[in-house]
Every structure is written in C-alpha cells, then in structure tokens.
Amino acid sequence: MSSRALRQPLSLRLTSNIFLAFWCLIAAFPIFWIVVMSFKSPVDAFDSNALNVIFGPATLSVGKGLSLLDIILGIAVIWGTILAATRTLPSMVRSYTKPGQEWFGWLIGVLALLVGFLLVFFVVLPAILNQLNPLFGPPGRDVLGLTTEHYKTVWIDRGFSNNFKNSLIVTTGVVTVSLTVGTLAGYGLARSGSTLAFWILIVALVFRALPHSVLVAGYLPVFINSAEWLSPILGENAPTLYGKPFAVIAVLVAINQPFTIWMLRSFFQNIPSELDEAARVDGCSHFQAFRRVIMPVMWPGVITTGLFSFLLAYNDFLVTALLLDAQNQTMVPAIVGMFNRETTTTDQVVAVAAAVSITAPLIFLVLIFQRQIVSGLTAGAVKG
C-alpha cells in the first residue's frame, strides 16, 4: 500500500486486524486444545469446564504438575529452538554446504536440531529443574497440572513405535519413487509442447480426481491373491502383497503421480529453456543437460513437491487402512482404531496423545518449510 490514494482509514485497518486475529484463533484452537488435553489426566481432559482442562486440578492432585519456574524455562527452550530453526539453521546450512547439495545439509541440520531439542527438553531440563525447584519457594511449587504418562503408554506399552516404523517405510518409499519418476516426466512435459504431452496432462488431471477407493477396489483382490500369480515368476515363496507396507508404496505413488507431474512441470516451466539449450549447444545430450544444468537449479521445486508427497503418504488413511492388516498398520489407521475400539476415557486420552505425537512433526515441517509450501501451492495455482 505504497500509494496515498490506497491508504486505508484506521477503523478499517482495525476491523480487518480483529477479524484476522479471530481467524487465527479458529485455525489454531482445535490443535492447541488437543495438545492441552493430551497432557492431562482423563478426568481433566474431558472436563466441561475450560479452566479445569487448562489447569488440571485432578492431574495436580496426583502430584503431576509444573511450577512457574518449569514453565518459564520450558518456554525459553522452545523459543530458542524456534529461533534456531528459522534463523541459525538456514544460515548455517547456507555457509557450510556446497551449492547444489543443500538438501543434505538440511537433512543433517533438521535431524540434529530435533535430537538436540528432545534431549534438552526431556532429559537435561527435568534434571536441572528437579534440583532448582525446591530452592525457589513459591515459584518452584506446582501450579499447572501436566503429565506425560499418556505418551509413555502410547509409545512404550502400546507398541506405537511399530506403526511409526511402518509410516516411515511408506513415506520414504513414496517420496523417493514419486520424485524420481516425477522429475523426469515433469521435465519432459514442460519442454514439449506437443498435443501428446497435453493429453497426458489431461488424463493425469482426470486420474487426480478419482476417488482413492476406486483404485483400492482394483488392488485388493490382486494383492490378496498375489501369491498365486507371482509364483510362476518368483517360485514357491512368492509373497502375499496384502498387508505389506512395501506394496502400499506402489498404490500411494500411483495416486500421487498425477499431482507430482503437474506440480514439477510448473516448476520446470519457470526455468528458462535457454539454459538447457545453451547446455545442448555446448555438447550435452538431453539427459546430461537435465542432470548437470537443470537439476541443480531445480532443487527448491523438488523439495517442495517432496513435501507434498510426504504429506500425502503420511496423512493417508483410506489406502493404508484397507491394504494393511491390523498387525502392520501405519500411524493414522492405528489411531482411528484406538479411538473407535476403546471407550474408557483413559483410552480416549491415549488416542489424543497419539494424535498429537503424529501432528507434531507436521507443525515442525510448516515451521521450517513454510516458504516452500506457500510457493508450491502458488506454483500449482498460477500455472495450473
């Protein structure tokens, strides 16, 4: 709003900001609330009084709580982590990695940050605070009921780590395969203006619209009977694909592929074709031009598309619920199972804790990759 003619009156700016604050409240409240619930004893978590849910008197009365000192130091550590993630990490990655290999630096950096945060927050901080709290008098006394026992129940007693492992296999597989196949296709489609390319894109668009259950209906009988039709090729020990996380990767990659090629194509179109023409003049083949010249400038687009593929695989419920059996599920269907099966409030809170633990990585993801997500959405929109 640089121009004077377009300057807005104060009242309008005020109303607009109030509405914006209201929207932020609506957007964040449900997520914030399940986070709060997951740390309370069941009596507090499902209390109809909001203050009881926040302060957790029942949780306090069994001796689980936080003192003012705990809260202040905890917030300080979280704030420090956010600063490190948004300021220090990008600059360190930029200065320590070779150009073209930023993704590796990012990977190491994010992992180190995550491990460091978990270590400081859950091991170092409690140990220090146990020593400090008795020394401080009133600020050291518990005021806020809080317990992490539901997280322990979920991850240690209920074997949620097995579901986590399956999710990890599925997401890694989907991201790797989608991107490998997708970048090639995206490049080909972006550089070819032929009618065939257009038709491939249109068919991909129609495929994107398909309800996922349609595909699963086609896969299920094939997967269940796969031992029969695979045995001529693989011999006696041909696997039954039903229930195998590896088999789910194929389905999710297929579902993801139309979206991937559309998105990567619009990223490739942003790269001037003079760049690969110059490389071709210098004697590169099409493939060499793609590998040596285009890929190094394409990393942002690839990372963005990878993020969306990750989200698809990580968030999927329908495909994984139908194609994996109860022993081998990924995290999302496992939580839904917990939620539907158990009816006591304790089990409900355990389901809430599981839900929060799988949401946390997503929030970190937005925190670190916000720019890429926004640019990914808009790239799809402006060109699509």
Place this chain on the structure above:
Amino acid sequence: MNFRTFAVFVGPSVFMMLLFIAFPLVSVFKQSFYVTQPIYETVEKETCTPGFLTQTCVTEQVSQPKLDEHGEIITQTHYVGLQSYRNVLEPERAWRAISDGSWHVLSTINFWKALRFTLTFTLITLPLVVGCGLGIAILINNAARSIRGPVIFVSLLPFIITPVIGVLSINWLFRGDGILTAMMEWWLNRDIALFAQAWTIEVLMMIYRVWHVAPFAAIIFYAGLQTVNQDSLESAVIDGATRWQRLKYIVIPHLMPLIIFVSMIHLMDSYRVFEEIVGFSSQGYVISLQWLTFDYLTPDQAGNRSISRASANSMLTMIGVVVLLILPLRRTWRDHKGSH
C-alpha cells in the same frame, strides 16, 4: 525435443500410471460384472446331546463352504451382468420411492443416501471455501508486513494437519460434554447433543471441511492479490469507486482464473469426502459414496469382502466425478487450442 527423448523422460511415469491406475480401473470395471463366492455344499450333520438313558440326536441339513485339500475355501467366480449395480442402486425400490415422492424411503437405500450427502456436501462447501478463502486472503493482504509470516504459519496448520486427526480434534471438542458443546449449552441454556441427529453432524462436517480447505484457498488468492495492478486500483479510486466496487470490478475479475482453479480442486477433493465420516463415526446417520466403497471392501464378520459390489459402487462414483469435471475440462481444452 523429439519423440524418442520425450518418451524416455515421460515413459516411466506414464508406464506407472498405466500399470497402477489405468489397469486397476479396467479390473474394477471387469470385477463389477463378476461375483466371487465360496461354493457351498449341503451336508447332513448329526448332533447328539447326552440325555437321560439314551442320547438325544438331531439330524439337520447344514450348508457349509467346500474346502480343498489345503483346507482353504474353494471359490467360484461367475458372470452376473448388471446384478451388482442393481444391488447397489436398487432401482425398483428407488423408483417407487421417487414416484411416491418419499425422500425418507429413498434415503434408506445406502447409495442414494450417500449420493445425496456427497452432492450437498460438495455444493454447499464450495462457495463457503471460496468466500472464506477470499476473505482471509484480503485480511492477510491488509495486515502489516511484519505479522504476515506468523499469520500464514497459523493459517497453514488446518490445511496441513492429517485430515482424520483434524476431524477427531473437532470431534473431541464437541462430543458429549466437550468443551464447545458445554459452552453452547451454557449460552443457549438448553441441552445440546450434536451427534444424535444427522443434520448437526452434517453441519459439523461442513464446518470442518471449510476450516481445512479455506487456508489453501487463502494462500492461493493471497498470491494472486500480490499481482493486482496497483495503477488501475488507484485510477479507480480517483474515478470515485468505492471499496466494494474496486473489489467487484478489478480484484475479483483478476482472481477469476485462481477462483476456478480452487473450485476445481475443491470439487475433486470434496467429492471424495471420507475422513469426516471416519472421524465423526457418523456411519449410522450420514455416509458418503467413497465411504460406501470402503465399507464394502472392509471384511464383514465372516471375513468376506463384497468386492463386486464395491467395484460397481466405485464405477458409479467415478461416473459422478467425470460428470462434474466435464465443464472445467472443456474449458482447459479450449484454452489449450487457443494458445496454440
């Protein structure tokens, strides 16, 4: 780029789409005409219970699935034509219900019930998503530059969160004496049970969907707002246009391609509404087309999946998507022809 290079680059992706999307589609189409059933045989079974002096024996005819030498059930696949479609659509009952004008009877047939919900859901949320998205985008655009980053971060949360978990988190707020239900009860001073009737569940589902998708729309419209021509806005001010007129005659026409894009994506996504039904466990009241296929594919107590019915249902679902997409696709086709 000549055809061979093009094929090398695009080939793997096309091959995967053919193998993993087109082939399953064909097999779904085929499956919908066939039914696989275990072969049953009728055997005479004598059950004896100890009685006084002599045993009491009862002989009865039991039909049980035939087993092969490995102890597995022998199944048989046979062609049934349109029977599965008929089972899903129940045309006679549906037709009678329509001619009697009785929606109630029609909604006892799962397919029509699901179709009704899927279409109302899609069509009601569409304008809401576009409207809310546009509103939020304008608000973000009005805000000071320094707070835009945090606001976009918060706005992205509903969009990025796992859909089932998002629905569950809303569910936990409203179920039973959940915190928001308690608040509404206190405010209206009456008992509220949001999960006891169909329409409140539907309203909650739509609220959830708008909450989930509006940020996506907002980000895209926000990007579009950055490219609005400031000069024409300024000259409109000088010509005396009000804010509303500027929005209507300059901003919205500029955003039109993006509005169409968002509507199209939303049309595709909300047509496959599914997570809401799982998260609210509303299958007793409200179901959608995709949920119906899911239900047919889930094994029943005996461990059987009605694959044929699921295939018929998914073919019908797919026809719906294609019908919805005809208009946008024709537009894309015209644009393509225009650009070459």
